[in-house]
Amino acid sequence: MMLRHRHACLATLLLLAVAELAFAQPKARPLPEGAEKKTVTIYSDGTKMIGDLYLPPGSQKADKRPAVVFCAGTAGTRRGTPTQLAPYFLEAGFVFLAFDYRGWGDSDGKLMPVEPLPKPDAKGEVTVKARVVRWQMDFADQTQDIRAAISFLAGEPGVNPERIGIMGTSYGGGLVTWVAANDPRVKCVVAQVPGMGGGRGPAAEQRAYELLTKQARGETEPVPFETGKPTGQMAKYEQMRYNPAKGVGFSPLDAATKIKVPMLLVLAEKEELMDNKQNGVKVYEIIQAKKNVPVALHTIKDITHYGIYKEGFEEATKLELEWFSSHLKAAAPKSDK
Numbered sequence: 001m002m003l004r005h006r007h008a009c010l011a012t013l014l015l016l017a018v019a020e021l022a023f024a025q026p027k028a029r030p031l032p033e034g035a036e037k038k039t040v041t042i043y044s045d046g047t048k049m050i051g052d053l054y055l056p057p058g059s060q061k062a063d064k065r066p067a068v069v070f071c072a073g074t075a076g077t078r079r080g081t082p083t084q085l086a087p088y089f090l091e092a093g094f095v096f097l098a099f100d101y102r103g104w105g106d107s108d109g110k111l112m113p114v115e116p117l118p119k120p121d122a123k124g125e126v127t128v129k130a131r132v133v134r135w136q137m138d139f140a141d142q143t144q145d146i147r148a149a150i151s152f153l154a155g156e157p158g159v160n161p162e163r164i165g166i167m168g169t170s171y172g173g174g175l176v177t178w179v180a181a182n183d184p185r186v187k188c189v190v191a192q193v194p195g196m197g198g199g200r201g202p203a204a205e206q207r208a209y210e211l212l213t214k215q216a217r218g219e220t221e222p223v224p225f226e227t228g229k230p231t232g233q234m235a236k237y238e239q240m241r242y243n244p245a246k247g248v249g250f251s252p253l254d255a256a257t258k259i260k261v262p263m264l265l266v267l268a269e270k271e272e273l274m275d276n277k278q279n280g281v282k283v284y285e286i287i288q289a290k291k292n293v294p295v296a297l298h299t300i301k302d303i304t305h306y307g308i309y310k311e312g313f314e315e316a317t318k319l320e321l322e323w324f325s326s327h328l329k330a331a332a333p334k335s336d337k
Helices: 012-013 079-093 137-155 173-181 202-216 252-256 280-288 305-309 313-328
Strands: 035-044 047-053 065-071 095-099 108-115 132-133 159-169 186-192 263-268 295-300
Touching: 012 295, 035 159, 047 079, 065 079, 065 137, 065 173, 065 313, 079 095, 079 313, 095 137, 137 159, 137 173, 159 173, 159 313, 173 263, 186 252, 186 313, 202 263, 252 280, 263 280, 263 305, 263 313, 280 295, 295 313, 305 313
Parallel strands: 065 095, 065 159, 159 186, 186 263, 263 295
Antiparallel strands: 035 047, 047 095, 108 132
């Protein structure tokens, strides 16, 4: 791969944020009669995340149903787009899980001590003043969060651990691409209006390494709180923080070369936040070149990026459900990862 594709393009991945709060979404349909929604706790590297687990009508522990994890984009939480999608997935017979990344929504955040640590007691415990790390764009943490959500589903009674799929939107589309390439438990993946890091040049990559050096040496904030605020179209999300240093070593485009499970990409024809050819189309071409991995690309006409959640929602959801039904409901997909 060319150098500009080696690491994630923070500018592209983060500026295309899905940010469900940016627009008025259609009112969510009610859940099917007999379906169940329950709040669950998922631990990711010891930090508590909050999720919503949706179970289809008549679910029994012995059913071993296929399941899908939804992975949000920037500022997205389980209370946004997943509430629209859940009724459709339940009607199709899937178990559906949505969750808040660490430090987002209702999930706990990591703690960063702001004073010297005292000597731990016999249990290894300390009492210390700390700051909660929240609303960070953190590729390393969030891919781990997705894997923790997969792990939760794999242990859920009534779920077939050999039939787990993942779905990511916008910024989350790049995250699920990386996870699908690196976690053999993923049997099917969908990415809609995804940012894959396409278009980053060597200069941006070098700046990310320089920031990483400064953070490591304490010459700037180790975690951005005062710095890293979004600008331009994303300035309204003042709670978010960008950290280009956390993009070093993360490339969905490189990861796509390792994908061996069925993948669907759904794009917006009038995408305004990125270049489709350098993102979703590029991933499609990489996988298609393998010739033995099912891959499909669909572009929804006359919609912009955020149209995927409004006028393009029904078309996109129909395509995505058909893809998951085809590749998760049949015999458990094979993978030689």
